[in-house]
Amino acid sequence: MHPTLAIALSSLFVLPGLANSTGNHSLSVAEENPQQHEDFAIGGAFFQQPWVIAPASTTARDGLGPLFKANSCLACHIGHGRGHPPLTDAEPFLSTLVKLSVPATTEAQKTVAEKLGVAPEPVYGDHLQTLGIKGLPGEGMPHFSYTEISGQFQDGEAWNLQKPTLTIGHLNYGELAHDVQLSARVAPPLPGMGLLESIPEAEILANADLDDQDDDGISGKPNVVWDIAQQTTVLGRFSWKASQPSILQQSADAFRNDIGITSYLFPEQPCSTAQTDCLSLPDGGKPEIPADLLEKVVFHIANQPVPVRRNVDDPQVAQGQKLFHQVGCAACHTPTFPSLANQPHQPYTDLLLHDMGAGLADNRPEFAASGSEWRTPPLWGIGLTAKVNGHTRFLHDGRARNLLEAILWHGGESESTKQAVLAMNKPEREALLRFLNSL
Template sequence: MRPVSALLSCLLVLAVPVLTLAGPDDAPWANLRDAHLSIIPRTDDERARVAKITAPPTDFAAPWTFEENAGGAQTVRARDTADAFSQPAANLSFEQELDFRVGNGMFRRIWVSAPASTLASDGLGPLYNARSCQRCHIKDGRGHPPEGPDDTAVSMFLRVSIPAPDAIARYIAGTHATAPDPTYGTQLQDFSLPGHAPEYRLRVDYDDVEVPLSGGEVAMLRRPTYTAADLGYGPLHPDAMLSPRIAPQMIGMGLLEAIPTAEIIARADPDDADGDGISGKAQVVWSDAHDAPMLGRFGHKAGNPSVLEQTASAFAGDIGISNPLHPAGSGECTDLQTDCTAARHGGDAEQGGLEIDSAGMDLVTFYSQTLAVPARRDVGDPQVLHGRRVFFDSGCAACHQPNHVTHRLEGEDPASFQLIWPYTDLLLHDMGPDLADNRPEGRADGREWRTAPLWGIGLTQAVSGHTQFLHDGRARSLLEAVLWHGGEAQAARDAVVAMPPEDRAALIRFLESL
C-alpha cells in the first residue's frame, strides 16, 4: 500500500539535502558519491591518459582510435537481426555469462496473478502496464506509441503528478516540487487483473507539421496530443500533469552507470557561464538503496541513479511486483484504490514476503548492466566520415558527448576502465517548447530531458521493427528526431535545416552507423 500522506512526507524529508545543490561550484556537489560502485582511484598517469583520449577531436579525415569499439571491451559483433541488442558483453567470465543467462530468463519471465501454482512467478498487478520486462523492452530495444485506437501491443504509458503543496515547495526551494495524483499515483496502468478496472486507455492524436528544408526538400512531422481516456477510478486531479514515456533501448547500461559522477558534473553549466548556449545541468535524486543523494542517470529525465533502482522502479510501477526497494504488494495502487490494495499478492515467505527478492533483483540488474553494445559499422565510409564532421560542426556533440572512460573498479567488474562511445553527457537540457511535457521531475523542469545515448541507434529498425524516436516515439525517422529539437539545440537544428542536402544525408548516414 502506498499512502499519499507518506509519499508527501518522504518528498519533504528526502528532497531537502538533494535539491539545494545549485551549481557545480557549491560544496554539496563535492559530496555526491558513486555509492553503487567499488572504485579504485585513478593514478595521475591514468588521469592524463583519460584527458588525452577524451579531448575534443581535431582530425576528421579518418576513423579515430578505438572508435569502432563503442562499448570498449564489452563490444560485440554487430548483427543485422532482432537479436542485435540481446548479446552478453564480450568480456564476461564464464560464471558471469551464466548469471547473464539466468537474468535473461527472469527478464523474460511472464508474471501471473496470485495465488498460482508457480510461486516464483505470481504477484502480477493488480494494475500493470506489462507482464514482463521484455514486454516493454521488446528484444531489449525501444518501445513505440499506439498505432491506432485498438492497438494494445505498445510499450508506452503516461506518468502523472500534481504540484506539491506550498509548504513542501518552500522546504525544497529551488526545485520543481511535485506529488503523486491522489487517486492514480505516479504512473497510469492500462491493464488489470480480472475484477479490477484498468486505470485508463492511452489515446494519441496527431497533427501534421510541415518543415521546409534546404534544396527544396520538405519534412512532415507529427505533433502528438495525449489523452488519458476511459479513466477507471474517477477523474484525475484538476492540476494533474501527464507525460508520455516509451521504453528505451537497454544496451550499455552498466557502462553508463560506471562513468564518474565528477566528470559528468564537470560538464554541467546550468547558467551558461561560457556563453555557448548550452546549459546542461545534473539531475540529483535520492537513492533508496544507498540512503544518500546521487547523480540521476537513467530514465528520460534521469530520475534513477543506478540500474538496480531503475529495475526496482520498473518492477513495481510497470508490473506491480514487490521487491526490496518497493515492498508494497499492490505495486502502484494508492489508498483510494481500496480493491487494489486489498487484493491478494504473491509475496513468498522464502523471499522475505516479497514477489521478487534481492537475489532475483541482482540477476535482472546484472543482465541489464551487461547487455553488449554492438560495434560501429562503416566507420571508414567516406559519407559516414563526412557526416561525423557535420555532426560536430553543427553543434550536436555539445550535448551528445562522444566518449567517456569509466571508473577503474574492484574485482572482475566488466565495466571497469573502458573507453566507451555512447554519445551522451547524461545531463539535463532544455529542449524547447515543442518537446516540452510541462511536467517537472526532480531538478528537471517541464522542458528539460536527459541527453539520450545514441549508440546502437542505427540498429533500431532491425531490433524493434520501427524507427520511432524521442521520449514519446513521435519521430518516425532520425531526421524527424533532429527537427523536433529546440531550446539549447535550436541552433544545431536550424543548421541541419539550412545545410546542403548532401550534408544532411551524410549526417543521417553517420547516425545510422552508430
C-alpha cells in the first residue's frame, strides 16, 4: 500500500472489536497479540504485492496466470475499497470482473451448477480473464456502452441515469455460446468482512421472509451455496449474490480466477479443456499459494478496519437517518444484528437476497439467487468511497455515478422506497444523502 494512503486509512478506520471506550483508533492487534500482528502483516504483503510468471527466482509468489485479469489483490481492491467500471473508453476493466455462464439444461451442467452455482461457458469458463502471460492472449476485452434514462422528482428537478450494455470483443478462443449469460461486477469493499462472517446464521435467517408474511413487500431470501472446505451446502454471505460462504472461499476463488493462483480449495488453473496452450504452460507449484499463506491473506482481509462514522451530531444527518427509516430503506439495509449490538459500527445489511426489479437484473442466476436478486450490500464506509478510491460509482456494475443515482436504480421489492425518494423535496434528499455519507 502507498504510505500516504496507509496514513489516511489509519486515521479513518479502527480494527473490528478493537476500538477503545471513546471509539478512537487502537493498535491492539500489535500490542495485544504480536503473532496476529505478524500474520496480518504477512497476509497484507501477499494481498498487496504483485505475483510473477513461473518459473521465477521469487518462488514464494510465482505462478501468475497463465490467464488472469490482475497481478495482485490490491489491483482490484484499491485501498481495500470499492472497484469501479472504466471511467473512460481507454481505461481497462481492472477493478471490474465479468462473469459468464450458460443455462444449466443438461444433467452434466446441472451437476456442475450444484457445486459452482452456475454452468460455465464451455470455452471461457465462469470468469473472463482479459490478460495472458507472454505469448498467450487474454480471452477477450469487455466494453460498456451506455443509454441515458431521464426523469424528474416531484418538485421538478431533473435526473438522469446511465444504463450499461456489456459486450465482449477481441475473443481469442472462439465465439461465445449463443445463450451466454454475462454479468459485470465491481470489486466490493473489504472493511468489516470479519464481523459479517461472525454473525450467527440464525440471526441472518431471522430476517428472512420468503413469502412476505408480514405483507410489507419485502421478502428477504437466503442463498444456499456449496462450501468446498466443509463439502456441504451452507448459507451464502459474500459476493454480490451471496454466492460465497466464507472469506476463505471468496479469497481462494479470486486468487484462481483473477490472478491465476491455485490453492488447496481450487487446485486447477483457470484454463478450459479447449485452451490447450494455457494448460501446457509451467505453474508455480501445486498449489501455487500454500495453505498457511492463504490463511494469512484471509486473516488480513477478515481484520480490515471498520469505518468510523462522521458528523453523527449534525442535525441534517439526524434528519436523514429518520428519513432513511421512514421510507423503508432499513427494511433491507438493517442497521445491525444482535451479535453486533456492542460494536460501535453498524453494517446496514441483512445479508439476504432481494428482487431488485428488471432495471438491475443481470439475468444470470447463481445458486438460489435469480437473475434479478442481489444481496443487500453493507453501507458502512460508503461515504468514504471518494476519499479512499477517488470515485463515487455504486451498485454491482458501478453504473450509478453517485448515491442518489444508486437509489433511483432500486426497483422490485424497493420500488415503494424509490417512489418515496422521488416524492421528497430537495432539502429532504440532501439530508438523506448527508446521512448516507456519514456512514
